[in-house]
Each structure stands twice: as C-alpha cells, then as structure tokens.
Amino acid sequence: MKREKGYTKKNFLKGIINENPLFVSILGTCPALATTKTLEAAIGMGILFTVVLICSSALVSLLRKVISEEIRTPAYIVIIATFVTIVKMFTNAFLPDLYSTLGVFISLIVVNCIVLGRAEAYASKNNVFDSFIDALGMGVGYTLALLSMAFFREFLGTGAFAFGNIFTFIPLVKVQIIPKEYVMSIFQNPAGAFIVFGLILAVLAFIKNRKEEYKAYLARQEKIRKAEEAKKAALATAANKEEGGNK
C-alpha cells in the first residue's frame, strides 16, 4: 500500500496537537491531576508513561497477526502490565526518589485508558514502525500536557522552580520567583489541579472556537466574493448584450 507523503510526521504530531490524549481526548486525567505538583514529577511520570506506551504498542503491533479476536483484551493487558512492572522495578532500583514520589501512580499506568486505547485503536491494525511513531507522539503529547499543568501548579503554588529533589543525579537548583508570602498554596492541592486543568481546557476551547469562527468567517467572505463576482459577470454580460443590440 502506498503511503501518503509526510504520513510519519503527521502521525507523530497528531498525538501532540490534534489528538492530544489529555487536553483533547481527556484521557489519563487521574495521574495528570495527582503527579503534576512539580515539573520534576511531571517529567518523571511522562517519561515512564511514554516508555510503557512505546514498548506495549510496538509489541502489540508485532503480535497483531498472532493474537486472535477472543483474547485481544487479556493479551493486551498482560503485555501492558508486564512493561509497567518492569518499569516499576527499574524506577525503584535506579530512581528511588521518583519511585516514592509517584508511588501508586506508576502501577496505575496499567489501567491508563491511553495505553490500552492506542493498543486497541492503532497498534493492533498498523505495522511496528507506525505504531512506534504513534506511541511516541502520544507519549510526548501527554508529557507536554503534564508539564504545562505542572508549570502553573509549581509556579503559582510554590513561587519557585526546583530541580534535583527527585532526579538526585542533577545538582539541586531552586529559583524562587514569587516571594513565599504571595504564593497561592491551593495550586499545590488537588483543588488547584482541577482549577489549572479546567483553565487550560477553557483556553484551548476558546482558541479552537476562535479558529472555527475565523474559518467560518473566511468561508462566508469567499461566498460573498463569489456571489459578487457572479453578479459582476452577469452585469457585464447584460451590458455586452445591450451594447450588441444598440449596434
């Protein structure tokens, strides 16, 4: 089958913008609300999630012709759970601070709808390379969405950005931007997560609506322009006819 030109790029970008799992499909919201208190935790969650998504999508795609209809869901869950367990073990061994910060939310990747959803909707129908690119795009899109939430929550909730608390292999750096007495600690609490999530969704909906309105406006303008052109052409034809008659 001939591939559409630029398909790989489109396949990768769709997960980041048009089909962003968190902000467009509203999937995987539980870890998004729970692990976005700091940028570091969000980066950690995003990376672990992306690794699980890529590995499970690639394996599901590889086995798509072997796994029959009846055992599709249990087989996918076994595959996803395996990768989550492996990722959990390696995080516990080599990034213990990230492991203790994310806690139960690493295990909960197993039941994240995005992972099972991509396996079911995409990897089971496409080749390994395309599934890999799709998973990478979705993973990056989800990570960026987590980062955007964590950015506002950490900035408004603590007034600072700190690195090195979870990823202890980098030196501890803390930049205090807002004085501590002016920070809004609600943004560090679950309520703050909901507020930030809601506001981001509202801004995105506003931008989308404006885009659609603009498109509709352009279409209306085009229609008017065409109608005017047709009118002018009709007038010109009538004038020509009249001129011909006079001659």
Next chain:
Amino acid sequence: MANAKHYIFVSITLGSIAAASALLIGGANYLTREKITQNEINSINKGIVAIFGQSAGIIEQKEIANDSYKYVTYYYAVSKEGSDENIGVAYRTTGSNMYGKISLLVGFNLSNEFVSISVISDEQTYAQTLTDNYIVPVQDGTRDYNDVSCGATYGAKLIRDMINDASKANEAQIWKD
C-alpha cells in the same frame, strides 16, 4: 475439529504471552533486586538518623515473627556512632488498607517514650495529603499521632495503629523472645 484446533491455538498464544511476560519480569527482577535491597537498607539508615539524630546507627536487628503484633516486622537497636551505648530502639512496621501500603520506622527512647516516625515507603493514594497534614506534623512534634483528622484519615488511622502496635511490642520487650 477446526474449532478444537482454534481453541488450542488461542490457549497456546495466551499461554506463550504469559510465559514470555513472566520471563521478562523475572529478568528485570534479577537485574534490579540487589539495588532495590540496597536502597531499602539506605532508607532504613536514613530513617534511623531522621529519628535519633546525625550520629545514630543500627547495632542490632532482629526479625519479628509474632502473630500478636499485626504490623511490626523488624526490631532495631540504635546506638551512637562508634559506641555500643544504646540510645533507643526502632521498629519497622508494615501495614495496608484499601488506599495502599505503608512501611515506616517507629522510634522509642530508652524510657519507652515515642520519639518519632520515618517513612520507608508510602503507596497510599492520598500519600501527599497524608504526608503534609499528618506525617510531617507528627515528625515535627506539632501534632499528636492519635489525632487522625487530617484529610487522609484512613491512612492516618493506619499509621496510628502501626505506632500503637510498635509501642505495645516495645513495652512487652518483644526482642527478648
């Protein structure tokens, strides 16, 4: 016949996937177990320091396997670094409820008074609320551990029960068994 063949094929496929998964997990466990054990030892040592101060260290440890104590799993005798003089004892307690598992160290001084707690692992769903509103104030001494209304009450109740269990074990001098 064709049906039977199909079912055998399906069973073999699922069995093979499960077996391959088990092998992968086994391999990952083999590669990480030593490091995980070492991390756990480090976090226990850090916990002892957090409870008894910079120069504290473990001089003796004992596994507790007594059905009368629901949460206590290990006993540690603590001394000052470079000396055999006992300055207190700590108990490792592990418990779980519907929100997840918690493992913590509970420290007592030589007069059997509760000193503080240190968390080894906390897999509770409300871990952050529990830490901010209950564990940190108990560690600071600004909250009585029996006061469990904190926004993560079930987790706090579990910790309170774990402390009480360790206290009971300490009063009974369980390590002498």
